[in-house]
Amino acid sequence: MKKSNRIQRYSAPERINHWIVAFCFVFAAVSGLGFLFPSLNWLLHILGTPQLARILHPFVGVVMFVAFLLMFLRYWKHNLIQRDDIEWAKNIHKIARNQEVGDTGRYNFGQKCVFWLAIICLVLLLASGVVMWRPYFAPAFPIPVIRLALLVHSLAAVGLILVIMVHVYAALWVKGTITAMVEGWVPAAWAKKHHPRWYREIQRKQQEKQP
Ligand code: HEM
Numbered sequence: 453m454k455k456s457n458r459i460q461r462y463s464a465p466e467r468i469n470h471w472i473v474a475f476c477f478v479f480a481a482v483s484g485l486g487f488l489f490p491s492l493n494w495l496l497h498i499l500g501t502p503q504l505a506r507i508l509h510p511f512v513g514v515v516m517f518v519a520f521l522l523m524f525l526r527y528w529k530h531n532l533i534q535r536d537d538i539e540w541a542k543n544i545h546k547i548a549r550n551q552e553v554g555d556t557g558r559y560n561f562g563q564k565c566v567f568w569l570a571i572i573c574l575v576l577l578l579a580s581g582v583v584m585w586r587p588y589f590a591p592a593f594p595i596p597v598i599r600l601a602l603l604v605h606s607l608a609a610v611g612l613i614l615v616i617m618v619h620v621y622a623a624l625w626v627k628g629t630i631t632a633m634v635e636g637w638v639p640a641a642w643a644k645k646h647h648p649r650w651y652r653e654i655q656r657k658q659q660e661k662q663p
Pocket residue numbers: 461470473474477520523527531559563564567570616619620623629630631632633
């Protein structure tokens with residue numbers, strides 16, 4: 453595609469940040485499911501050994517949290533819910549038929565929901581994970597608190613896995629989206645169709661730059 457028909461959506465550091473989160477998520481989710489369900493214990497062997505997975509899981513979880521926090525600080529302003537989002541949500545059946553609704557900015561309502569649910573799940577995962585992290589922190593907490601932490605950790609993990617399944621499905625389903633996070637750019641036609649307000653902002657900034 454010609455450079456004039458593309459729009460930059462993510463810089464290289466932003467993409468590296470995102471893929472660190474995604475890699476950590478896959479490792480933490482696969483090992484976590486391996487710990488949680490006896491029928492999935494075999495998953496632990498594809499990560500080396502169960503012992504290695506057990507040691508690495510909490511460290512990888514902390515890296516995921518810190519990396520996501522950087523994304524959170526970058527994007528939270530773009531993910532604030534606005535009036536157009538309500539219209540988008542009310543017309544979700546049209547979105548499912550690949551029609552656009554409302555004057556969507558950089559992110560649509562579905563993406564915003566993924567964003568806020570992800571940070572809620574990650575905060576719960578970190579807080580409960582620290583409480584049950586043997587041998588470092590768990591000895592400082594009474595057994596009933598550790599049991600509660602185990603429950604919260606499992607529920608938040610299942611929640612995050614479901615949220616990310618929706619995120620990945622949308623990223624692959626909406627044609628033209630995946631290049632945003634792989635190569636950093638999107639087709640101008642994609643931006644105009646799915647994020648018209650963001651497209652106009654970019655056009656205005658480009659015109660302001662021109663002498
Ligand atoms: C594992 C496979 C993943 C794929 C294929 C994927 C794909 C993508 C793509 C294509 C975008 C750009 C969307 C756009 O700009 O419109 C994106 C953005 C984003 N992704 Fe992912 N992603 C994955 C995993 C994750 C994970 C695990 C998280 C967080 C726990 C995450 C959080 C985000 C966030 C926060 C954004 C920016 C959108 C926003 O702020 O609403 N992604 N992803």
